[in-house]
Amino acid sequence: PQPVRTQHPSNMRGFQIFRAAARGVRSPAIWGMPGHRLSTAGSSPGRRLMSDRARIAALSIDDWAKEFSAATVDLAGMDIRSISYQESASRLRTLMQTGLLRNTDLVNKPDRFFLAHRLLAQHAPQLGPGFWIRMTVHLNLCAGTVLGLGNDEQIKMLDEWQDKGLLGCFSLTEKLAGVNSGLVVNTTAHYNEATDTFTLNSPDRGAWKNWISQGLVADKTVVVASLFVKDKPLGPHAFVMDLRKDGKVVEGVELEDMGRKTMGNDLDNAAIAFHSVSLPKSALLNRFADIENGEYVQKVKGMPVFHMIGQRLFSGRVAVAQAAMSFRHGLFDMTEAYADKKQCWAPDSSPVLSAIPQLKALFIEHKERAAALDAFVGKCEAELSAALLKDQAPSLALVDAIAVAKVKAVEDSIEMCHRLQNEVGSYALMANTGFEQRDFLTCCKFAEGDSRVLMLKMARDRLKQFEKKPPAGDSTLWGMEDQLCSSLAAKMAAEVKASGDKQKAWDDNWKEVYELAEVTMARTMSDFMKA
Numbered sequence: 001p002q003p004v005r006t007q008h009p010s011n012m013r014g015f016q017i018f019r020a021a022a023r024g025v026r027s028p029a030i031w032g033m034p035g036h037r038l039s040t041a042g043s044s045p046g047r048r049l050m051s052d053r054a055r056i057a058a059l060s061i062d063d064w065a066k067e068f069s070a071a072t073v074d075l076a077g078m079d080i081r082s083i084s085y086q087e088s089a090s091r092l093r094t095l096m097q098t099g100l101l102r103n104t105d106l107v108n109k110p111d112r113f114f115l116a117h118r119l120l121a122q123h124a125p126q127l128g129p130g131f132w133i134r135m136t137v138h139l140n141l142c143a144g145t146v147l148g149l150g151n152d153e154q155i156k157m158l159d160e161w162q163d164k165g166l167l168g169c170f171s172l173t174e175k176l177a178g179v180n181s182g183l184v185v186n187t188t189a190h191y192n193e194a195t196d197t198f199t200l201n202s203p204d205r206g207a208w209k210n211w212i213s214q215g216l217v218a219d220k221t222v223v224v225a226s227l228f229v230k231d232k233p234l235g236p237h238a239f240v241m242d243l244r245k246d247g248k249v250v251e252g253v254e255l256e257d258m259g260r261k262t263m264g265n266d267l268d269n270a271a272i273a274f275h276s277v278s279l280p281k282s283a284l285l286n287r288f289a290d291i292e293n294g295e296y297v298q299k300v301k302g303m304p305v306f307h308m309i310g311q312r313l314f315s316g317r318v319a320v321a322q323a324a325m326s327f328r329h330g331l332f333d334m335t336e337a338y339a340d341k342k343q344c345w346a347p348d349s350s351p352v353l354s355a356i357p358q359l360k361a362l363f364i365e366h367k368e369r370a371a372a373l374d375a376f377v378g379k380c381e382a383e384l385s386a387a388l389l390k391d392q393a394p395s396l397a398l399v400d401a402i403a404v405a406k407v408k409a410v411e412d413s414i415e416m417c418h419r420l421q422n423e424v425g426s427y428a429l430m431a432n433t434g435f436e437q438r439d440f441l442t443c444c445k446f447a448e449g450d451s452r453v454l455m456l457k458m459a460r461d462r463l464k465q466f467e468k469k470p471p472a473g474d475s476t477l478w479g480m481e482d483q484l485c486s487s488l489a490a491k492m493a494a495e496v497k498a499s500g501d502k503q504k505a506w507d508d509n510w511k512e513v514y515e516l517a518e519v520t521m522a523r524t525m526s527d528f529m530k531a
Contacts, residue, residue, distance in 0.1 A: 215270025
């Protein structure tokens with residue numbers, strides 16, 4: 001792919017378009033014409049498809065954003081209280097078939113991939129998380145994993161999915177394992193040399209895939225399972241497979257509806273079990289590892305497949321961080337617009353609500369804190385986009401920054417939106433104000449690595465680094481981060497010596513662990529923005 005000039009979202013014209021929409025400015029650049037359709041006059045279907053594809057590929061980011069916004073304008077009119085998840089999925093199929101957003105954009109045009117997530121997230125205060133999650137599961141987790149781990153033929157399938165309007169889901173998380181476990185999975189895939197096939201199994205209820213978004217309607221899935229070759233366990237690997245053929249669930253696959261949720265019921269969430277499902281050898285996403293002549297072969301030395309599976313979490317974390325910020329901006333913009341008009345009683349005047357000192361200060365604080373986070377997340381996106389375009393793994397510094405971006409953008413947005421809710425009186429109790437969709441941020445908190453789990457990893461890694469190479473000199477002159485590491489290490493050593501239980505020592509000092517994580521995140525942000 002030809003490199004695309006990538007700018008920080010805070011400076012990008014596309015981001016300005018997005019922010020205008022979040023403020024409710026219904027300019028032609030945002031809303032376009034309802035019922036956007038690509039031109040179809042005067043050509044055969046095949047030629048028209050290629051012509052449209054070439055035209056869309058040549059669009060500037062500004063023009064592309066206008067067309068994408070026009071194609072999604074009717075989402076704002078969805079009644080999420082009554083729409084079925086089948087209808088919601090149908091809308092995504094239609095959107096994907098326009099070709100404006102391609103299954104391969106994550107690596108070919110990452111600027112469009114991330115901007116699409118921000119543009120859709122502008123609807124979150126009205127629509128909640130359902131449609132946004134539906135899109136990112138298909139594009140980032142399912143198609144993105146095929147792009148990252150698949151061979152050329154497997155990647156070509158993505159165009160066929162697009163043309164047919166096929167949707168995918170990502171079957172990783174299990175009832176007793178998954179992302180929070182450190183990518184441990186109990187679903188198994190045994191290779192059968194005699195038939196050159198795999199047998200996919202959920203050995204027990206705990207191994208059922210759990211909370212699989214789009215799992216009840218998806219045509220395809222990327223399933224992560226522990227691979228066994230000649231009964232030797234080889235760790236998690238990814239397989240692409242049909243969930244449905246001709247509209248019917250494939251033999252051996254069992255689906256359960258996770259049930260009603262507090263919000264986002266326009267999105268289906270499934271529990272999925274595999275009962276001796278036979279997969280062809282071609283189902284294994286084999287860019288980095290394969291089976292040749294009955295033997296397991298790691299194609300890239302020092303690059304375990306489960307590390308590459310985790311790559312999709314990086315792009316997902318950036319998208320989630322941006323979605324949290326989009327929701328926050330939208331909620332604050334809507335509320336400030338209301339507060340600017342809402343008159344309040346006073347003895348000698350009728351001040352507007354936004355002039356009340358504590359609320360006025362909160363609006364200012366939000367803008368200052370959001371600007372810093374937008375710049376930080378924007379730099380993460382820019383550097384990750386550059387790596388994706390070059391087909392390179394992100395640097396360790398970028399990986400750390402992305403994890404921090406996900407945590408800080410989400411947690412800061414949760415805090416600020418909660419404070420806003422408690423400063424605007426009964427307005428926050430009314431429907432269609434955006435406050436009823438605040439659980440969107442809860443979804444962001446849990447997605448692509450729970451915030452708490454990411455913080456625990458940051459603290460663990462920083463403590464290990466300290467123990468391996470503590471700083472020299474007078475400890476009273478150390479920085480706060482090193483002093484916290486020293487204190488935590490000493491407390492844990494004393495408890496381990498007394499009880500012999502390292503996990504208990506870690507758990508008993510959980511407050512100091514999270515304090516270390518907070519300080520580490522602050523330093524990571526500062527270092528990354530200076531680099």
